Amino acid sequence: MLKIYNTLTGRKEEFEPLTAGTVKMYVCGVTVYDECHLGHARSALVFETIRRYLERSGLAVTFVKNFTDVDDKIIKRANELKIPWQDVTSRYIDAYYRDMGRLGIQPATVEPKATEHMAEIVALVEALIRKDVAYQVNGDVYFQVGRYVGYGRLSKRKLDDMQAGARVEVDARKRHPMDFALWKGAKPGEPSWESPWGKGRPGWHIECSAMAMKHLGETFDIHGGGADLIFPHHENEIAQSCGATGKEFARYWLHNGFVQINQEKMSKSLGNFFTIREIFEKWGYREAVTGETLRYFLLSTHYRSPLDFSDQALQEAKRALDGFYGLFQRLEEAAQDSSRGDAHVPALVEPLDGAIRQAMDDDFNTPAAIAVLQRLRTDTNKLADAGLSRQAGARLLEAFRLAGRLFGMFQLSTKDWEFQDLGIKLKTAVALSDDEIERLIADRNEARKRRDFARADEVRQTLAAQGITLEDRPDGTTRWKR
RNA sequence: GGCGCCGUACCCAAGUGGCUAAGGGAGCAGUCUGCAAAACUGCGAUGCGGCGGUUCGAACCCGCCCGGCGCCUCCA
Structure with a gap:
């Protein structure tokens, strides 16, 4: 209800x-x-x-x-x-x-x-x-x-x-100061339309x-x-x-x-506004990433409450989404180990819709709905720790994407998400290709097998300088993010 | 002057009468790791701006006060 x-x-x-x-x-x-x-x-x-x-x-x-x-x-x-x-x-x-x-x-x-x-x-x-x-009154009409x-x-x-x-300056022709214009007679050079009261245009x-x-x-x-x-x-x-x-x-x-x-209404008259265009241009991420970050930020507060904008607030939203996309990456890799987590998947997926509905039914409480998704993220990570089959991973991923669609989130592929923090992102204009990255990682994993950790760390440093983070999995393979 | 809104941990933010006050970020400690990262675990408000009141019981209701904001003029 x-x-x-x-x-x-x-x-x-x-x-x-x-x-x-x-x-x-x-x-x-x-x-x-x-x-x-x-x-x-x-x-x-x-x-x-x-x-x-x-x-x-x-x-x-x-x-x-x-x-x-x-x-x-x-x-x-x-x-x-x-x-x-x-x-x-x-x-x-x-x-x-x-x-x-x-x-x-x-x-x-x-x-x-x-x-x-x-x-x-x-x-x-x-x-x-x-x-x-x-x-x-003359060519004007007032309510x-x-x-x-x-x-x-x-x-x-x-x-x-x-x-x-x-x-307000009271217009003497008005019968009451609060009477407002329904139709405004046109002055020379202004846009106008024909009307029974002469040429003019509508009030707001x-x-x-x-x-x-x-x-x-x-x-x-x-x-x-x-x-x-x-x-x-x-x-x-x-x-x-x-x-x-x-x-x-x-x-x-x-x-x-x-x-x-800073606690004050953003408005043209105060001059403290940020245009949407500016924000997209200032943030170095691709549009889809910035767009989703803004959505998360804007939906993380209830729609009737004031919402303070700042770079820090936007970065918190970004980090929150990094957590989700990092999990999606894990889910795509599912079936690497066991499937000990599979049995618990229905208990996570089945109540999801009802939980989100409960939040949204209460005057569109998006922050509460996001909290539901965050809890699911933690729970899903636990299952991924235990091990998930390919099918279980896919089912969970689909559940996230379906729930996220309501908010316009979680629709990007993990390859299209950008994981770096803004500071790093802005410093690393040179982009390595996927192949070059994979080659360096193979190189590093060879070194690791030889227990040549100096060489392995060197590769990690090289990639880190490009904004690429490595995560070694238990099975000896390496996941990377940029 | 009139009307209205807000004040929850270091930051963000749900909750608006009754289990241990959601969730996220940051921090600290631990597990894992060659080292990391990620993930997970634990810690973190005996208290919800302050003071009174109503109630068996209040962050939630009422009153007063403090602090901040909005609308009354174009404004999403």
Whole structure:
């Protein structure tokens, strides 16, 4: 039984989809005016993981994640770069897919763009005017917050409380300072679309309401996004949508916590952000290794908690994965000794799915699920110590890969994993071929047989300088890692 | 000013009323090894920011305090 923490109610609730067997979920994507940073990566990864888990649970998921491709920041950026605004959005949509691809994040079922939903947006604004919860002033249209009694129910705040502290410049044309734009009249040179109120463009919030309703219906199951979207974005979405339809909008609201640097929120305005691109370029590992390391790092904390980013934290994630891939290598070598461990394999493999399910059913508790995998790692190493047959090794390996698939981990071949620590990795640009390495190892093992340990250690030193670690097995053969 | 979140060992991090407070990393000791590495074993919070309270029983509930953070303005 899946329980989900719902921001709307402030409680963990049993999840019951509107239609049995299906889930309709909408997640706020990015505004495409710049490179994505780690915070965007976290949000994308959290909701993809939720989607994967729901699918694994047998539910048919329709997952909608939008691009905001018309907005003040995009216009500003286009002016700075002196290029058409469409070039800004297409450039950063490409960058988004590049970065998400590196992280192994799969596209959503539908990835709508605001600019492709103008008809729906205009129709929604018209409906709100018709219901008298929105009003137009010159070429602008505003939502009248005072007309929606539920305003504040998501963010748990009252209109009066907010008025006191609001530092916003109050637009005199608004009837209430918190009224927000549904439609903005175009100034010369700005992107614009025809509407009953003249040329203009949508406000930020309305696009999500329009696209969610178009692709998922007026009421759907899950709406997600970063915690910074609770107010005003999601609050306004609810007001608009419920104001227009008179029905509930999303039933479960999920919000992920921030990525932080030294306990502070990572954000553009503080200037303390790391782009996904930077991290991939700075880390010397191949993309798949860095990507999996980032996934492990991001999933090792519960999605609602803050997560502090640092090189050390990333290296701990890397070491944890080294342990798994080292074990996978052992499993691939199984059948070298006895098969005394085989009898215990079912006791490890059979409860695995249930244990992970138990963790994930509790509000997608990925750290607890990872702990399950870590315990399995220790237990499996013990069996490998005792000796495993080829079939038993394969079965265990398959169990890891299947469980890991949920988190986008454990899918690389052991040859493609890179075991070196970052410091060593960066120092060893020269790469020996597998054949050269094997030859040196054969050479060393000859020396060992002669008990010429000086020569044997010399070879080890040579290889260590290339970032290659040797591990002698009990049977006299040698395993190597790089 | 309003609303909300967080504080668990050296570091990261689960647990939110009841067996010995998960798991990982680092460290130390041991087993194995020609030496290593890996793996395994053992050690490590009598205590969960502090002080009170509720309870047969609290890291978990309530109150106050200390420390940190977020939202209220674009923000994943």
